[in-house]
Each structure stands twice: as structure tokens, then as C-alpha cells.
Amino acid sequence: MSFFSTYLQKLALISLKNSADVDHNRKQVVNITYLLAIVVSFISGLIFVWQGWFSESLVHWIGMCASLVGFTLSIKGHSRSARMLLPFAYALYVSFCTFLFYGSQSHFQWLLIVLAAYSVAGYRVSSGKEQVLLCCFALLVFAFNQLFAPISTQYSSKDFQLFVTLATFIVAMMFVVLIAGVVVNKLRKLNEHLRYQAEVDELTRVSNRRKVLAEAVNVFADAVMSNQRCCFAILDLDHFKQINDRYGHDVGDRVLQRCAQVMQNSIRRGDWLGRYGGEEFVLIMPNTRLREAYDIMESLRIQISDLNIFVEGQDQPIVVTTSIGVAEIKDDTLRYEQILARADAALYLAKDNGRNRVELDMSELE
Numbered sequence: 001m002s003f004f005s006t007y008l009q010k011l012a013l014i015s016l017k018n019s020a021d022v023d024h025n026r027k028q029v030v031n032i033t034y035l036l037a038i039v040v041s042f043i044s045g046l047i048f049v050w051q052g053w054f055s056e057s058l059v060h061w062i063g064m065c066a067s068l069v070g071f072t073l074s075i076k077g078h079s080r081s082a083r084m085l086l087p088f089a090y091a092l093y094v095s096f097c098t099f100l101f102y103g104s105q106s107h108f109q110w111l112l113i114v115l116a117a118y119s120v121a122g123y124r125v126s127s128g129k130e131q132v133l134l135c136c137f138a139l140l141v142f143a144f145n146q147l148f149a150p151i152s153t154q155y156s157s158k159d160f161q162l163f164v165t166l167a168t169f170i171v172a173m174m175f176v177v178l179i180a181g182v183v184v185n186k187l188r189k190l191n192e193h194l195r196y197q198a199e200v201d202e203l204t205r206v207s208n209r210r211k212v213l214a215e216a217v218n219v220f221a222d223a224v225m226s227n228q229r230c231c232f233a234i235l236d237l238d239h240f241k242q243i244n245d246r247y248g249h250d251v252g253d254r255v256l257q258r259c260a261q262v263m264q265n266s267i268r269r270g271d272w273l274g275r276y277g278g279e280e281f282v283l284i285m286p287n288t289r290l291r292e293a294y295d296i297m298e299s300l301r302i303q304i305s306d307l308n309i310f311v312e313g314q315d316q317p318i319v320v321t322t323s324i325g326v327a328e329i330k331d332d333t334l335r336y337e338q339i340l341a342r343a344d345a346a347l348y349l350a351k352d353n354g355r356n357r358v359e360l361d362m363s364e365l366e
């Protein structure tokens with residue numbers, strides 16, 4: 001079932017690959033509904049041919065052609081026409097089959113329930129009126145079939161009706177599963193997108209201040225509970241204002257991006273890097289002693305100072321340096337903000353001592 005649903009969903013995405021279209025999921029629902037209609041009418045047509053009911057099988061082939069037309073319209077971009085055609089083609093096909101072949105006792109008319117699910121997932125939330133109309137339409141057609149279709153016909157033996165009932169249940173179930181899959185997928189992607197927006201700094205693509213400070217709380221709590229060490233470092237690019245003033249804000253942005261990239265590439269698994277604000281970054285290093293943190297920061301400082309950033313219109317590359325302050329958790333540290341404050345004090349020291357250097361929190365060295 002999941003194998004089938006994966007391939008059906010992929011097929012439904014034929015025309016939608018790489019689409020940034022906001023209607024992406026609704027189109028996918030329309031395509032899935034058409035594909036299911038194609039499969040149902042095709043299998044029904046084959047069964048009728050196998051039974052020797054050649055002329056009767058025409059109803060199924062016409063149903064299949066109508067579904068193919070709708071699917072083609074949908075993938076060619078005529079979404080509105082495809083969306084409008086579907087309920088009518090579907091209702092006509094179900095009614096013809098119920099009246100002419102299966103009879104109301106086969107429960108084939110229950111396939112109309114698919115239109116209710118389709119009205120929810122295939123239309124915009126703002127199209128409430130259309131959705132209600134479609135549900136009413138499905139209900140009316142269902143009632144019409146239930147009340148006026150013959151209970152059985154010459155084609156529908158008891159066994160055949162049982163087969164149609166089971167097939168109807170399976171198709172309706174598959175449809176609901178596929179549509180639920182589309183909706184859940186959409187919600188998952190939306191959730192991921194919102195989380196990305198909430199946690200990632202747009203310019204540098206590293207964690208933003210909110211996210212990295214949330215991780216600082218976790219790392220600090222873990223360190224306290226497991227009686228382990230952890231270090232926080234604050235990194236600040238030197239004389240960044242001059243870069244902005246000399247080369248412009250856009251170039252300043254590029255410099256920030258390149259430096260963030262270097263930092264991101266050189267941090268260890270389990271470390272957390274985030275943009276603290278402006279040209280300042282914070283690095284959280286769990287389970288790390290001050291000396292080890294110093295070595296890591298020293299290596300990072302050298303990598304940044306070795307960066308030659310070429311920009312258009314400039315013969316000489318831009319060279320940027322960074323000052324870094326590092327502090328370690330202490331036995332009497334009660335809140336993570338205390339480590340950050342000590343790292344900040346060490347950073348000021350690095351600036352005061354001439355920049356492009358790493359300074360450790362002095363209180364640790366006493």
C-alpha cells in the first residue's frame with residue numbers, strides 16, 4: 001500500500017516538480033483524484049471486457065478518457081478547469097455505474113465520499129462557499145443514487161456486488177490515506193519552514209541569537225547535572241564598521257557570510273554556533289575545558305585572519321580579523337548568562353589588548 005501510495009504521489013507531482021507555487025498541494029490533490037479515477041475506470045473496463053460486456057465497458061472507457069482529459073488539463077496548468085470538471089465527471093461516472101450496472105446495494109455510490117475529502121483538500125480555505133456547495137452536490141448525488149437506483153441489475157450478482165463493495169471501500173480508503181499524506185506532508189514542510197525562519201539567521205545561515213541562547217540553556221543545564229565542563233566563546237569581527245564604510249554594506253554582508261561559513265565549518269560536532277547580533281557570534285562548546293576551547297578558538301582566529309575575501313572592483317582582497325573571549329563554567333556558576341558575561345569581559349580584554357587575539361576569562365586563571 002505504501003509502495004503504491006509513494007508512486008501515485010510521485011506521479012501526481014509530475015507537473016509540479018520544483019514548483020514554488022503556493023497551490024502546489026491542492027494541485028497534487030486534484031492530480032491524485034484524477035489518477036485514482038483513471039485506475040478505477042481502467043480496472044472496471046478490463047473486468048467488463050473480461051466478462052464479455054463489451055458495449056457496457058464503454059462507460060468505463062469514457063470515464064477513463066474524461067479523467068485523462070482532466071489530468072492532462074491539470075498538468076498543463078489549467079488547474080481551475082481541471083478542478084471544476086472533476087466533481088461533475090466523477091458524479092456522472094459513479095451514477096451511471098450505480099444505475100446501469102452495480103445497483104445501490106453494491107454501495108458503489110459511497111465513492112462520492114471522495115468528493116467531500118476532495119472539497120477540503122483540493123480547494124483553498126478561503127473558498128468556503130465552493131467547498132460547501134461541493135459537499136452539498138456530493139450529498140444530493142449520493143441521495144439520488146441511494147433512493148432511485150435499482151437495488152441490483154442484471155449485471156450484479158450477489159458475489160459481484162460484494163466485490164464492488166469491497167473495491168469501493170479499498171479505493172475510498174486509499175484516497176483518504178493519500179490525501180491525509182498530502183496534508184500531513186504539507187504541514188510538516190510548513191512546520192520545517194517556520195522553524196527554519198525562527199531559528200536561522202537569514203544573512204549568515206547560522207543559528208540566530210534566540211536559537212543559540214536556547215541551546216546555551218540546554219548545554220548549561222546538562223553540564224550542571226552531569227558535573228561536566230562547558231565553555232562559551234564570543235567572537236567579534238574587528239573594525240567591521242571600517243569595512244562597511246570603505247566597501248559598502250553589501251560587501252560587509254559578504255564578509256559576514258564568509259566568516260560565518262568558516263566558523264560553521266570549523267566547529268566540532270555538538271558545538272553550537274549562532275549570530276549573537278551585528279558582527280558578533282557566540283559559540284557554545286559542551287564538555288570542553290578552557291584550554292581546549294582556547295586552542296579551538298586560536299585555530300579559528302587564524303583561519304579567519306587568513307581569509308582573503310575578493311570582491312568585484314577591488315584589486316586587493318579584504319582581510320578581516322576577529323577578537324575572541326572565552327569563559328568556562330565554574331562550580332559557583334548559577335546561570336548561563338554568567339558565563340556569557342565573563343566571555344564578553346574576555347572579549348573586551350582582547351579588543352583592549354590590540355584585537356585579533358583570543359583572551360580567556362581572567363577569573364579562571366586566578
Ligand SMILES: Nc1nc2c(ncn2[C@@H]2O[C@H](COP(=O)(O)OP(=O)(O)OP(=O)(O)O)[C@@H](O)[C@H]2O)c(=O)[nH]1
Pocket residue numbers: 203236237238239240241242244248249250251252253256277278279351355
Ligand atoms: N554589512 C553589515 N554590517 C552590519 C551588520 N550588522 C551590524 N553591522 C555593522 O557592524 C558595525 C559594528 O561596528 P562597531 O560596533 O563600531 O564595531 P567595529 O567597527 O567592529 O569595531 P570593534 O568591534 O571595536 O573592532 C556597524 O557599523 C554596524 O552597522 C550587518 O548585518 N551587515
